[in-house]
Amino acid sequence: MTAASSYPHLGFDPVPGSSDLVRDVHRKLSDCAKEMERAHSKVTKLMNGSYWEGDAAVAFRAQLEGGPLPLNLKNGAHSVDKAARQLDLWGMELEEFQRRAKKLDGEAKDAREALQRARGHADEAERTAGKGDSALHHANNRLTAAQGDLDDVLKRARALAGEHEETARRRARHISDATYRLAPHEPNAWDRFTDWLGDNLPDVLSACAAVLGVIALLGLTAVAPWMLFLAAGLLSGAAFGLRVGDPEVLSSLEDGFTKGELDVDFWGNLLGVAGDFLGMLPGLGAVAKGAMKAPELLAATAGPVGEAEGVLTLGQKIAQAGARAGTSVRTLGVSIRTEAAAAEGAVSLLSHPRVIGGRLAPIVEKVDRPATLLGAGTAVYGVVSSLADALDSGTAKTVTNVLDGPRTLGVDVPATAGALHFLLRGAGEAS
Structure with missing residues (x-):
């Protein structure tokens, strides 16, 4: 042919x-x-x-x-x-x-x-x-x-x-x-770094998001926790986008679900995608709700429009339009900040009074900090192991998956559900 x-x-x-x-x-x-x-x-x-x-x-x-x-x-x-x-x-x-x-x-x-x-x-x-x-x-x-x-x-x-x-x-x-870069050519330091960063960027972003969570939890910076909360959500969202856009990750997940190839890479990719997805949802929800409530807040704080506006010069009208635009942007920022601060402080769904009468709240409170530290630890270890061959082994990946699996299911999922419930239903019902 x-x-x-x-x-x-x-x-x-x-x-x-x-x-x-x-x-x-x-x-x-x-x-x-x-x-x-x-x-x-x-x-x-x-x-x-x-x-x-x-x-x-x-x-x-x-x-x-x-x-x-x-x-x-x-x-x-x-x-x-x-x-x-x-x-x-x-x-x-x-x-x-x-x-x-x-x-x-x-x-x-x-x-x-x-x-x-x-x-x-x-x-x-x-x-x-x-x-x-x-x-x-x-x-x-x-x-x-x-x-x-x-x-x-x-x-x-x-x-x-x-x-x-x-x-x-x-x-x-x-x-x-x-x-x-095939043997015998050895890449220089910059080439090695860019190659490593390109191959491990989702893990790097996830680790940075986890570290921000630890910083917010321990109060290690003067930056407001809600800002760290939004930044961590942004990093998780970027990592999630990179993972789901990676053909290798999608192929691994597809083989696991359709062919039963439940190897270490499958569990690592599944937990990575799930963790980033859960990490970005509260921040995304706070931004969305803040954007939806901004017009209401702006209307409540805006002054009355007088009839004299009709006699303003063109320059005065342009200046007034600019001032209103600036006010709208500031109001949007305040609205998002308010929702982010509220969502950042929302409790896990397992602590909700309607879940076993709230009896799990003391347990959740004790587990929250160690789980956050553990998540950051495994995320950072994953990044470091990609740099050091001695740390990058199947056993280490298996141990990391075993630690991350229960933590994701038992801590991250209820915490994300609690934050989303807070954003969707209001502080009175979610706290």
Whole structure:
């Protein structure tokens, strides 16, 4: 099959490429990266003496000591994994480009058929009507319009081809950047930092949000707790957006729910997405409620509008409009601050008087501070472990998940529910 035959009515292939081939290469690169990661892990354990002991092991470690193999394996795995992720993104983009091309090919088919009909009508009118006849004029207009419709479809197809080419170049550039760091090339400090930050940004944002919660809890700064509350919600929202926009995270969650692959990565991703979602909801709710109540507050505090306003000069009217805009912004800020401060102080749903008569309130009060510290501790540990290979292990991730799971379910969910209940129902019922 030729390229043009895939889109016969366009007459050319605006989006060349095989998505099946891209998926196959992506799978092979992903498998290669995983094997290199396993090899690096085994070599590291051999170097640490945790797998192999005796004279032969000592001799083996002496040969590797200070050598490039562990670092090259680590850099190679990282680079191949980055290249695989770029291929995965290109595969999704290529499928979308080809879907759009198929749609354009269908439009071109309809436009060519309409053009053929219009040309037939024009030829018929020219044979049967004289010059200047209205029927001939109308037929020629239809022919011109049909040709314009086809030209428009082909123009959009050429634009799609340009978009496809630009995206392909960008992905190729990213893959080239990734493979530049393959062994024996060692990235410099700035490259290592930017690579690390790009790979771990959601975890960094989540850890910062958790640390802000600790600062607010312990009163370690003069900044008002409600400001820390909103800042933590903003960071959690950004982390949540990054996580749900990461194809690897979505693939891990999908495999866990649909294929039963409930591995360490699945639980880590699930808890990360859930924690960020719960962290952003109270702040988002406070902003939303503050914005909705701001007009009411503004109306209550605004002075009466006098009839003299009609005789103001243009400059005075502009100044007055500016003052009103400034007042509206300040009122919105006050309204959001009020709701944020109220939500920040809202109690957990488990402390609500209607939940087992409020008998859980003393327990919740005792658990709240340790749970906050624990959450910040595991979040910070996750960031630090991404920097130190010695801390990054399957056992450590499992322990972190075991600690975060009950805390998220038993503390974060009721706390978020309490804050949302407070925002939705009011202080009288939620406190």
